[in-house]
Amino acid sequence: MSATAWSWLVLLFPLLGSITIALGFKALPAKAAGVIGTVSIALAFACGIAALVSLLGEDPEARHHASSLWDYASVAGLDIKLGIFVDPLSIFMVLVVSGVSTLIHLYSYGYMASDEGYHRFFSYLNFFVFSMLLLVLAGNFVLLIVGWAFVGFASYALISFWYRRETATRAGMKAFVINVVGDIGLVLAAFLIFRELGTFDYGAVFERAPEAFSTNEWTIVAICLLLLVGAFAKSAQLPLHTWLPDAMEGPTPVSSLIHAATMVTAGVYLIARTHVLFELAPTAADVAAFVGLATLLVAATMALVMTDLKRAIAYSTMSQIGYMIMGVSIGAYSAGMFHLMTHAFFKALLFMAAGSIIAAMANEQNIDRMGGFGKAMRFTSITFVCGALALAAFPGTSGFFSKDEILAFAEARGGMYLIFTVLGYVGAFLTAIYAFRLVFRVLPGKPVAEAQELIDTGHVHHAEPRNPATGELEDTDVGFPGPEHHIAEGSLPMRVAMGVLAVLALVGGLVQIPGRDEVIEKWLDPTFEASALADIHPSLAQDYVGLGIGGFIALAGIGVAYLLYVSRPQLPRALEGRLRPLHTLFANKWYFDEAIDLLVVRPALAIGRFANRTFERVVVDGLVNGTEGTVRGASGVVRTVQSGFVRSYALLLIAGLAGLALYFLLSSS
Amino acid sequence: MEEVLFFASALGALGGAVGVIAMRNPFYSVLALIVHLFSLAALFLLLTSAFVAAAQVVVYAGAVMVLYVFVVAYVGEGGEPAWEPIPGQQFLAPLLGIALFVELSIAVLGSALLALGTEGPDVEPGFGDPAAIGRLLLEKFLLPFEASSILLLLAAVGAVVLAAKRREEAS
Amino acid sequence: MSIEWYIVLSSLLFATGVIGILIRRSPMVILLCLELMLNAGNLALVAFSRMVGNGEGQVFAVIVMVVAACEVVVGLGLIVAIFRRRLPLNVDDLRELRG
Numbered sequence: 001m002s003a004t005a006w007s008w009l010v011l012l013f014p015l016l017g018s019i020t021i022a023l024g025f026k027a028l029p030a031k032a033a034g035v036i037g038t039v040s041i042a043l044a045f046a047c048g049i050a051a052l053v054s055l056l057g058e059d060p061e062a063r064h065h066a067s068s069l070w071d072y073a074s075v076a077g078l079d080i081k082l083g084i085f086v087d088p089l090s091i092f093m094v095l096v097v098s099g100v101s102t103l104i105h106l107y108s109y110g111y112m113a114s115d116e117g118y119h120r121f122f123s124y125l126n127f128f129v130f131s132m133l134l135l136v137l138a139g140n141f142v143l144l145i146v147g148w149a150f151v152g153f154a155s156y157a158l159i160s161f162w163y164r165r166e167t168a169t170r171a172g173m174k175a176f177v178i179n180v181v182g183d184i185g186l187v188l189a190a191f192l193i194f195r196e197l198g199t200f201d202y203g204a205v206f207e208r209a210p211e212a213f214s215t216n217e218w219t220i221v222a223i224c225l226l227l228l229v230g231a232f233a234k235s236a237q238l239p240l241h242t243w244l245p246d247a248m249e250g251p252t253p254v255s256s257l258i259h260a261a262t263m264v265t266a267g268v269y270l271i272a273r274t275h276v277l278f279e280l281a282p283t284a285a286d287v288a289a290f291v292g293l294a295t296l297l298v299a300a301t302m303a304l305v306m307t308d309l310k311r312a313i314a315y316s317t318m319s320q321i322g323y324m325i326m327g328v329s330i331g332a333y334s335a336g337m338f339h340l341m342t343h344a345f346f347k348a349l350l351f352m353a354a355g356s357i358i359a360a361m362a363n364e365q366n367i368d369r370m371g372g373f374g375k376a377m378r379f380t381s382i383t384f385v386c387g388a389l390a391l392a393a394f395p396g397t398s399g400f401f402s403k404d405e406i407l408a409f410a411e412a413r414g415g416m417y418l419i420f421t422v423l424g425y426v427g428a429f430l431t432a433i434y435a436f437r438l439v440f441r442v443l444p445g446k447p448v449a450e451a452q453e454l455i456d457t458g459h460v461h462h463a464e465p466r467n468p469a470t471g472e473l474e475d476t477d478v479g480f481p482g483p484e485h486h487i488a489e490g491s492l493p494m495r496v497a498m499g500v501l502a503v504l505a506l507v508g509g510l511v512q513i514p515g516r517d518e519v520i521e522k523w524l525d526p527t528f529e530a531s532a533l534a535d536i537h538p539s540l541a542q543d544y545v546g547l548g549i550g551g552f553i554a555l556a557g558i559g560v561a562y563l564l565y566v567s568r569p570q571l572p573r574a575l576e577g578r579l580r581p582l583h584t585l586f587a588n589k590w591y592f593d594e595a596i597d598l599l600v601v602r603p604a605l606a607i608g609r610f611a612n613r614t615f616e617r618v619v620v621d622g623l624v625n626g627t628e629g630t631v632r633g634a635s636g637v638v639r640t641v642q643s644g645f646v647r648s649y650a651l652l653l654i655a656g657l658a659g660l661a662l663y664f665l666l667s668s669s
Numbered sequence: 670m671e672e673v674l675f676f677a678s679a680l681g682a683l684g685g686a687v688g689v690i691a692m693r694n695p696f697y698s699v700l701a702l703i704v705h706l707f708s709l710a711a712l713f714l715l716l717t718s719a720f721v722a723a724a725q726v727v728v729y730a731g732a733v734m735v736l737y738v739f740v741v742a743y744v745g746e747g748g749e750p751a752w753e754p755i756p757g758q759q760f761l762a763p764l765l766g767i768a769l770f771v772e773l774s775i776a777v778l779g780s781a782l783l784a785l786g787t788e789g790p791d792v793e794p795g796f797g798d799p800a801a802i803g804r805l806l807l808e809k810f811l812l813p814f815e816a817s818s819i820l821l822l823l824a825a826v827g828a829v830v831l832a833a834k835r836r837e838e839a840s
Numbered sequence: 841m842s843i844e845w846y847i848v849l850s851s852l853l854f855a856t857g858v859i860g861i862l863i864r865r866s867p868m869v870i871l872l873c874l875e876l877m878l879n880a881g882n883l884a885l886v887a888f889s890r891m892v893g894n895g896e897g898q899v900f901a902v903i904v905m906v907v908a909a910c911e912v913v914v915g916l917g918l919i920v921a922i923f924r925r926r927l928p929l930n931v932d933d934l935r936e937l938r939g
Contacts, residue, residue: 643935644935644936645755645931645932645935646931646934646935647754647755647758647861647862647931647932648755648758650861650862651755651758651761651762651765651862654765654766654769654858654862655761655765657769658765658768658769658772661769661772661773661776662768662772664776665772665775665776669779671841672841675841675845679845679849682849682853683849683852683853683856686853686856686857686860686876687856689856689860689869689872689873689876690856690857690859690860690863690864690869690873690876695866695868695869695872698868698869698872699872702872702875702876705876705879706879709879709882709883712846712849712883713883713886715841716846716886716887716889716890717890718886718889718890718898718901720898720902721882721886721898721901721902724902724905725882725905728905728909729879729905729908729909732909733875733908733909733912736912736913736916737868737871737872737912737916740868740916740919740920741868743920743923744868744919744920744923744929746866746868746929749865749866752863753863753864753865754862754863755932758862761862762859762862762863763859763863765858765862766855766856766858766859766862767855767859769851769854769855769858770851770852770854770855773847773848773851773854773855774848774851777844777847777848777851778844778848784843784891784892785842785843785844785847785891786842786843786844787842787843787891788841788842788843789843789890789891789892789893790893792890792893796893796895797895797898801895802895802898802899802902805895805896805898805899806899806902809896809899810896810899810903813899813903814903817903817906817907820906820907820910821906821909821910823910824909824910824911824913824914825913827913827914827917828913828914828917831914831917831918831920831921832917832920832921
């Protein structure tokens with residue numbers, strides 16, 4: 001079968017899985033839903049591999065195919081097909097998404113096992129994977145927007161999964177609203193593209209764009225900036241990032257899948273896919289790079305002081321995506337995508353391990369209350385450390401190779417881009433610190449009560465389910481881990497998933513060692529070959545120097561973290577005291593939430609109030625009620641004719657007759 | 670001769686009509702109507718419509734008016750004022766009536782129908798005879814003839830139903 | 841006498857009937873005025889029949905008489921029914937058609 005046929009199957013299986021579970025949830029036993037869900041994604045992954053094999057059998061130049069099922073709209077100059085575009089980049093994304101998703105489904109099979117909403121969870125999760133695959137396989141901007149919107153919906157459904165929890169529903173709404181802001185940007189960009197180029201189809205757009213636009217012409221810059229609005233909203237970059245930490249209200253597998261590996265990478269994919277347009281608008285590309293850099297640093301500072309385990313990892317995600325955005329904006333396409341892949345591995349793993357620890361803590365997420373799990377949960381700790389090592393870019397791990405490749409590219413490009421390299425290394429240093437801050441706070445040390453209970457009895461600590469943010473008692477009717485919380489040590493599927501990811505996080509970087517084998521770069525080459533920027537290659541010397549510096553920084557960061565959190569535990573408090581204003585700034589998330597509330601939310605509410613009180617009540621109601629009153633008055637007048645007196649009716653009859661006769665007389669004379 | 674008869678009958682018709690609307694006692698109104706009907710019969714004779722004149726006397730003045738007389742006798746009202754329009758329509762009623770008459774007259778007198786000014790064409794001796802009417806009824810106007818028979822039947826049934834003693838009234 | 845005279849007389853009688861309906865209150869008298877109007881119509885019909893020269897108008901007049909007879913029967917039946925229920929014989933009191 002051709003690559004495109006396999007790609008259609010890739011889309012079909014998750015959709016079928018979602019629909020089957022959704023329609024059959026009464027009939028299916030709980031485990032069956034989990035199996036169907038996991039198997040559908042595994043099948044999608046298998047079809048992705050088949051498509052890969054099929055593409056490998058072809059000449060690198062010819063590895064791009066478009067295929068469409070039917071015409072979606074072909075009227076008035078529009079020609080939108082339900083079509084996919086299969087090329088190295090989309091297959092790469094398909095494999096990353098479906099591969100990591102399969103492992104996360106496997107993890108959820110164990111983790112969500114006693115949840116009331118088990119079926120709903122797998123149905124939503126499958127639907128999410130389908131939407132994400134649709135997004136990456138889409139062959140025209142309209143289908144991209146469709147996938148984009150579906151992904152946003154799936155994210156909302158999964159964040160507010162435990163919908164009796166008020167913080168969860170609010171977080172879901174927040175995520176959705178910010179995503180919609182991004183959607184608007186994306187849709188406007190699509191409209192502009194259509195207006196300028198007359199088509200939505202990727203192939204046609206990327207062919208016509210270089211001829212239609214001169215470099216940095218304002219239309220193409222506008223298009224790219226609008227695309228960036230969409231990308232930033234989806235990938236949680238400044239300033240549209242405020243939804244991501246709140247999105248940790250959802251179950252841990254959701255955080256792991258959506259907010260680490262897949263949905264937040266959609267923005268990176270978008271920029272990579274539309275790189276032709278971005279190369280025509282260097283201004284916009286630079287804007288994106290600087291935003292990525294800013295996010296990288298700001299998020300790293302926030303992660304340094306975060307006490308909630310999941311939120312700290314969320315900020316880490318934001319920061320790493322900043323790297324990716326920076327990478328694809330400055331032209332390091334394959335490096336950025338490589339980092340996307342490795343990040344998917346280690347971030348998903350970190351979330352999984354965090355989920356296991358939180359389950360052991362009976363849903364307590366504050367790291368200040370954790371400690372000593374190194375002894376209590378061997379497997380979880382080992383995998384957690386593997387993920388943290390990869391995140392910190394410890395020499396030899398996957399994160400090491402991917403992160404430093406981006407920074408080396410920036411250096412090779414030279415000029416202004418050296419800023420990215422320098423500040424990128426600063427960010428890497430901070431990353432190593434906060435990553436191992438988490439490790440050293442949670443794992444070593446004296447075991448806390450829950451950990452002690454685990455060591456002594458082997459049972460997970462039980463507690464009434466409470467909302468970690470507000471502490472209120474929760475309603476478990478609609479879905480909550482039951483009294484039996486699930487930790488990795490107790491569940492084989494969870495161990496399998498985490499084990500595979502740990503291995504990948506450690507050795508996944510070996511596919512792209514500079515100078516030795518450059519599998520990713522070679523694979524993605526056909527997609528980016530037309531790009532001028534992609535020809536910039538760091539020299540081997542630059543690469544290895546970069547790797548050296550990166551490795552040194554990672555070790556330094558780990559050392560600093562060890563110093564702060566293990567050998568001299570009183571130091572953090574002292575530092576906090578000295579740098580109180582900074583600490584407050586970081587801990588309050590740089591006051592972004594407050595700023596958005598002031599600038600956007602309050603004016604919107606004020607407009608709403610005005611619309612209701614003034615416009616609605618006075619103008620609209622006045623019009624409507626006024627009309628009603630007038631009609632009623634008029635009808636009151638007319639009603640007096642219906643007096644009930646037969647003789648007055650007769651009079652009217654005769655009057656009419658006389659009138660008619662008069663008319664005929666006059667008109668004929 | 671014809672003019673004298675015409676004016677006499679016309680006066681009788683008019684007088685009867687005015688009597689109908691002006692008399693206080695409804696019985697007197699019925700009597701006035703009978704005078705009016707006879708005058709009309711005379712006018713029909715003047716128009717060489719013998720059968721219609723006869724039908725007018727026999728059916729209308731004979732049967733229908735007898736019905737009226739019986740009902741007036743049964744109901745037995747009388748002595749109410751003659752001028753009782755709906756308040757507010759006191760002037761409108763006569764005004765409209767007169768307006769109607771004036772308009773119709775203008776229509777007739779100013780009409781382009783020249784035949785109106787004549788006495789009509791010469792007709793053969795059998796014009797207006799029962800034979801002629803009968804032939805028309807049974808040949809050309811059979812359907813209206815049958816329809817009016819049904820109508821008569823309906824009226825008879827209706828009358829019986831209306832006049833039947835209701836059970837509650839009996840007790 | 842030319843036909844015009846008959847037609848004008850007919851319209852005068854018709855107008856008289858109209859006025860009668862509008863100014864009298866007793867249903868009996870109103871029915872009588874209705875008879876007036878019908879007869880005025882008959883006169884016009886017969887006059888036109890003489891003007892045209894065939895008997896169709898007279899046939900029509902006969903049918904009108906039939907209709908008038910039926911209508912009188914029903915109307916008088918109504919009056920009798922009203923009288924039997926001891927309701928006032930006053931057209932203005934029967935006003936349930938009021939809107």
